[in-house]
């Protein structure tokens with residue numbers, strides 16, 4: 216029996232392996248849809264051992280039995296996927312102080328991931344491993360920045376030539392990373408939707424394989440492992456899952472873990488998805504808002520706006536054409552969750568607060584995820600006694616301009632006479648002010 220196969224979500228057609236999936240252009244040969252599920256033949260009960268407290272995983276490959284790769288020899292890894300999940304008590308104290316809520320708040324940091332410091336490293340590792348196994352040596356990626364960088368990294372390790380297409384406004388520091396690895400970066404004049412189109416044209420022109428959509432098993436299956444890590448580290452599934460929403464791979468991946476292990480009864484209820492979008496490009500939040508006001512009429516999930524060339528402060532999460540909304544909205548609804556906007560200008564304040572309280576540097580897309588927590592508290596989306604999980608996603612390693620804004624203490628001086636004696640604690644009130652008044 217093969218280790219895994221795919222099944223079309225639309226018509227149920229079975230696809231045996233990646234060779235067939237790739238040769239049919241990552242579309243179901245029967246119905247033409249690109250929505251497939253990966254199914255595994257491993258005994259599902261095995262997951263109970265893998266998530267045991269005594270386990271010490273070195274990477275997401277700890278969960279090899281539930282990842283779509285046949286041979287361990289093909290693994291391309293840099294220790295991704297075992298990011299620390301930490302309880303951040305300064306946020307718990309805040310929820311108590313300001314809203315009188317007793318919460319357990321867990322943060323999935325990801326910034327410690329060695330390769331590129333983002334949660335996209337998981338997908339990069341799986342994709343590079345599968346390409347190696349399939350003997351594929353060229354790949355095309357369209358991304359707003361983080362996937363681009365992660366894939367550039369892992370593909371270089373696997374000896375794969377990776378052609379990467381990013382929108383014009385993607386952060387310049389990603390470019391340095393990609394270029395330094397000798398992977399090709401095409402900065403496309405236009406927005407992410409246009410970058411995707413040019414990438415697809417390029418892939419077609421040269422007959423190359425390209426990243427699939429947000430349900431691409433190479434990304435979905437890798438990100439699914441965060442649910443195993445929740446169980447291993449926290450010992451439970453949270454009541455609420457918070458993340459910045461761009462295309463939606465993260466939430467879909469959480470759902471996939473629940474689908475895979477439904478019959479084991481291990482996971483229980485889906486967490487409520489509370490998904491934040493930057494207010495300068497928030498088509499899914501706008502569609503959701505409209506649906507909510509109209510009481511979710513028939514076909515509500517097909518009614519969403521698209522925004523051309525959005526001008527945003529956080530380009531990494533700006534998807535103006537939310538093609539996955541028809542699947543995302545019903546998922547969020549079923550979970551009892553919400554999709555909403557956050558103020559992008561708050562990203563600097565959030566990163567400053569986290570740097571002060573936890574002494575770690577998080578990037579703007581991570582801050583957008585955390586802004587989702589502040590906004591959810593304010594909107595009353597979180598109840599007393601709940602367990603909250605925030606997937607924050609990226610370090611500030613490739614957001615140097617952003618970090619310059621976050622930094623606030625420098626002074627130019629000529630002599631010691633200009634230097635007041637320094638006391639770090641005097642900044643505490645300042646970094647908290649935007650949230651005390653939020």
Ligand SMILES: Cc1ncc(COP(=O)(O)O)c(C=O)c1O
Nearest residue numbers: 361460461462463464465580608
């Ligand atoms: C740090 C971070 N958070 C959130 C997202 C949104 O991811 P998705 O909506 O695909 O789950 C991204 C995507 O680039 C990201 O890099």
Ligand SMILES: [Zn+2]
Nearest residue numbers: 223226243246
């Ligand atoms: Zn089909």
